[in-house]
Amino acid sequence: MSLKYKVSGVGTIEIDTLVVDSNGTLTVRGEIVPGVIERIQRLQSLGVHVVMISSDQRGNARELADSIGITYYEANNSREKEDVLLSLGSKNVAAIGNARIDIGLFVQSVVSVATLQGEGIHKDIIARVDVIVPSINDALDFFLDENTFIATMKR
Template sequence: MKIDIPDYKILDLKYLVLDYNGTIAVDGKIPQGVREQLKALSKELEVYVLTADTYGSAMEECEGLPVKIETFPSGNAMAAKDAIVESLGRENCACMGNGRNDQLMCRMAALSIAVMDSEGMCGKLIREVDVCVRSIEEGLELMLNHKRLIATLRG
């Protein structure tokens, strides 16, 4: 997915890296609309879901979705998420998250979006992202409709 944002940068994205709880899932459940958006985005990007699986529902909720799930211990989630983004190639990653443990991956990714939905958003995350949205649906829509993203970030 190539996106030329005038007076900002040219993005050459291959991966969409998503936090699970509080970002694509609310109370451990993925809304139906988000499922449809993930299916549409998977036609252009490899989609990764990163989670410590707080609710123990991530595998079941992601069943049938065209995503790759990466789980890790909750003790060092920030470093684990950052290492996954690093392994994929930061310059080819778009990230979305809402938590404190999303700060490093969002700081280093080519494009990062903070999601402030019903589970809230870590205030410090706002310093690390390119765009803030009110819901995951809005964030995913930016990826599906590039002109919205360009309008937000152009110089």
């Protein structure tokens, strides 16, 4: 199963895998943002494979991924994140992140979203993401609410 969006002036965008960063994305200062788990479960129930790729800055990434119920891979730089994404073997990948290390995810994704939140975004990612939102819940809702996705993506 996958998500499909018919985007005017762009075509059909299909997503079967969502790669997410941990620090500054699913979490702010180490704590899972309230509302994240329910939204990820909704995406999983729609058939989306949700994967966390993190450099594990706080040492709790695997525990976080297990508590959310998503697959976890460690990657310690942008290139390693990119390699892990490519190893997943899907061409229909979306990414959510906030930092310079996530550029490897953004360049390999069909749609990429940056979350500003309390930890901020690095300036170098601005040219490489499609959409910037204030929070992870907005980023997940961007994929869950077809009208939001299409309204922001259409030409």
